[in-house]
Amino acid sequence: MVERIAVIGLAAAAIEAGISQRTAAKWKSRFVTEGDAGLRDRSSRPHAVRAALNGEQLAEALRLRRARWTIRAIASSLAAPYPTVRRFLAGRSLSRLPPIEAPPPVVRYEHTTPGSMIHLDTKKLGRLEKTGHRITGNKRDHVCCVGWEVLHLAIDDHSRLAYTEVLIDEKKATTTDFLERALAWFTEHGVSTARVMTDNGVSYRSKPFGAALAVRGIRHVFTKPYTPRTNGKAERFVQTALREWAYAHAYNHSSERTDQLARWNHFYNHHRQHSAIGFCPPISRIPMNNVSNLNT
Structure with missing residues (x-):
């Protein structure tokens, strides 16, 4: 190849040899500098390696x-290159x-019967x-100061059967009315509620909410303060709903999103495979599902 370079030029010889001009x-250059030995x-x-x-x-x-020293402080203390110290510690x-504090152990639980605990x-x-910047990718489509609406949810601990509504707020009257509708819905599905778990929000600690539970003989259980994992099944459902319903489509208006909630909720209860219950839909864990047409 070196001899051909002298005859036809560097570019043509490189193409002929099937290599790049740089190679x-x-x-x-090696031949010019070292002769035949340079071609061996x-x-x-590399000629030089890191110490x-x-x-x-x-x-x-x-x-x-x-x-708990930083890597840069260790390298400085040892008078050693930072990349060398970092590579050794990474290995x-x-x-x-x-x-500094070990994370608390994960405690998983599941009540044995539907209705034993509703979250x-x-x-x-x-x-x-209108369609916002999250979907269009254009920051000019950002919409502000149009207010909020609230997704209220109730989910059965054993079956993961869920009831949801989008309401205007989360005040005590709204929350109590939702509770009564949710309990009635679970009763229609053959679920008798024994306990209800909520966080320590003002609405959940209100007298109307407590009275609605007391009149039905339902025990009210509160989560540990600042510990949302206590109510983990509800938190997990929220994430699923956001991913598969709220942020799954480019809605033009809130009303479109709300209209789709009932359809998605039915899919979740009757058709969606739930990994925590053996990849079966929640309705499959409701006893009356065996003698009714609730799974359609």
């Missing part, structure tokens, strides 16, 4: 990292420090007057 120029195979190892940390430095880096899974929660949703 052809490299081999020509050689190690691809590795010695045993004492490695041990000290581990000790300082476990003492020991110490590139990120563990949290209630709410989720604020911004009202829509």
Whole structure:
């Protein structure tokens, strides 16, 4: 190839050899500098490599990292290059420090019968007057100051059967009325409610809400303050609803989104496979589903 370069030029010789002009120029330069010896195979190892940390430095880096030193501080203390120290610690899974306090253990529970526990929660949703920037990607389509509406939900702990409504607010009267409609809906589906779990919101602690439960003999259970995972099934349902209903389509108005809720809720209860209950729809865990036409 080097001989052909002298005859037909660098570009043509490179094409003829099936390599790039840059590679052809490299081999020509080696031949000019070293002669035939420059065309022999050689190690691809670089001429200069980073200085590795010695045993004492490695041990000290581990000790300082476990003492929660930053990687840059460790490198400075060892008089070693930062990338070398970082690479070594990353190989020991110490590139990120563990949290000072260990996360609390995950406690999973499931009541054995439908109605033993009904979870209630709410989720604020911004009202829509047109398709917003989340869908169009144009920040000029941002709509502000049009207010809020609230998704109210009730979900059965055992079956994950859910009842939802979009209402104008989450005040005590609105929340209490939703509770009564939700309990009636569950009763129609053969679910007798024994307990209701809510967070510590003002509406849930109001006298009308408590009275609505007391008159039915239903026990009211509150979640631990600032611990939303206590009401995890409701929180999980909220995320599912946002992903599969609220943000799943480009709605032109809030009314379109609300109209689609009943259809999606029916799909969730009767057709959607739920991983936590063996990839079956929630309605399959309701006993009266076996003798009625509720699964249609």
